[in-house]
Amino acid sequence: MSSTSRTFKLRVWRQNGPNDKGHFEDYVAKDMTPDMSFLEMLDVVNEDLIHQGKDPITFEHDCREGICGSCGFMVNGLAHGPDPGATICQVHMRHFADGATIVMEPFRAKAFPVVKDLMVDRSAFDHIISAGGYISVKTGAATEANIIPIPKEDADQAFDSAACIGCGACVAQCKNASAALFTGAKITHLTLTPQGQVERGERALAMTIKADEEGFGSCSNEGECEAVCPKEISIRNIAFMNKEVAKAVLQK
Numbered sequence: 001m002s003s004t005s006r007t008f009k010l011r012v013w014r015q016n017g018p019n020d021k022g023h024f025e026d027y028v029a030k031d032m033t034p035d036m037s038f039l040e041m042l043d044v045v046n047e048d049l050i051h052q053g054k055d056p057i058t059f060e061h062d063c064r065e066g067i068c069g070s071c072g073f074m075v076n077g078l079a080h081g082p083d084p085g086a087t088i089c090q091v092h093m094r095h096f097a098d099g100a101t102i103v104m105e106p107f108r109a110k111a112f113p114v115v116k117d118l119m120v121d122r123s124a125f126d127h128i129i130s131a132g133g134y135i136s137v138k139t140g141a142a143t144e145a146n147i148i149p150i151p152k153e154d155a156d157q158a159f160d161s162a163a164c165i166g167c168g169a170c171v172a173q174c175k176n177a178s179a180a181l182f183t184g185a186k187i188t189h190l191t192l193t194p195q196g197q198v199e200r201g202e203r204a205l206a207m208t209i210k211a212d213e214e215g216f217g218s219c220s221n222e223g224e225c226e227a228v229c230p231k232e233i234s235i236r237n238i239a240f241m242n243k244e245v246a247k248a249v250l251q252k
Contacts, residue, residue: 005031006098010045012057013105018113018121024103034094038081039064039071041093058117064089066230069167073118074105079169079228087167087230107172110215111179124214125166125182132199132206133186139195154192161189163231170225170233176217181225183211184237187244201248208245 008029015022029045036044039061046056061071071089075081081091096102106114111124139145150158164185171177187204190196196203219238226235 004034006034006093006096008032008041008093008096009099009101011101011103012117014057014117015106015114016116018115020114022114024105032093034092036093037064037089038075038091038093039089058115058119060115060119061089066090067165069165069169069230072107072167072169072172073120074103074107074172076103079107079172080167080230084227085230085232087165090230107168109168109171109177111177112168112171120168122166122168124216125168125179127214128179128183128207128210129186131210132203133190135190135193135195135199137195137198145195148194150192150194158189158192161185161192161233161237164189164229164233165231167230169228169230171216173224173228174217174219175222175224176220177215178219178225179211179214179216180219180238180241181229181233181235183207184235184239184241185233188237188240191240191244200244201251204241204244205248208241 010027010029011024012027013022014025027045029041032041032044039059042057042059049056059071059073062068064071066087066089069087071087072080073088075088080086080088082095083091104118106118106120112120112122115121164182166182170181171179187207190203191200221235221238223235226233
């Protein structure tokens with residue numbers, strides 16, 4: 001065994017589905033190198049479980065490059081783990097001391113039912129987008145869009161908000177399971193573009209109403225969402241969203 005290899009004690013939430021009670025199970029991850037990613041560590045553990053004829057740990061993943069956000073789950077109480085501004089697929093085992101106990105559990109929210117183990121159903125986010133997270137008015141071709149002047153401050157804020165990957169970390173870390181940061185980022189992103197102005201009031205109302213219908217909680221403005229967001233989306237998006245909703249209500 002290499003002198004740099006590490007051993008970890010894993011406590012993993014196992015649950016067969018949304019109606020299953022679920023429980024923690026303990027595993028040992030041996031001979032892990034510091035440069036392994038967290039998901040590579042889980043791959044090795046799962047290979048061992050399969051060789052033993054046991055059910056591997058279910059977790060969602062796709063790009064493994066911090067782009068899609070599908071890999072999210074809780075690690076020692078933090079959404080996406082201990083590395084700020086990163087998804088769990090970007091976290092490496094050097095962030096954990098040799099012999100450390102690592103607790104893994106799914107994002108817990110009424111709107112995110114457990115599919116299995118560490119994987120949850122985040123289609124509630126899709127429903128919020130379907131409610132108003134788009135521009136349906138005619139905006140012309142790319143040529144027309146490119147000649148419309150946009151203030152740099154608005155363009156920068158729109159780009160920053162558009163960086164949201166919809167991973168759900170904000171919901172998981174919030175004690176109220178609020179989707180305010182996600183919804184606010186999408187509303188800000190679209191509203192600050194000239195093409196998004198026409199539907200701004202309708203959009204803000206439709207998306208926030210749908211978030212409530214999906215079972216997300218309200219925002220108490222404590223900032224946990226921003227702290228764990230892998231794209232470091234600012235909570236000022238929530239303030240922007242609230243202003244948009246207030247304006248839309250007054251204009252009705």
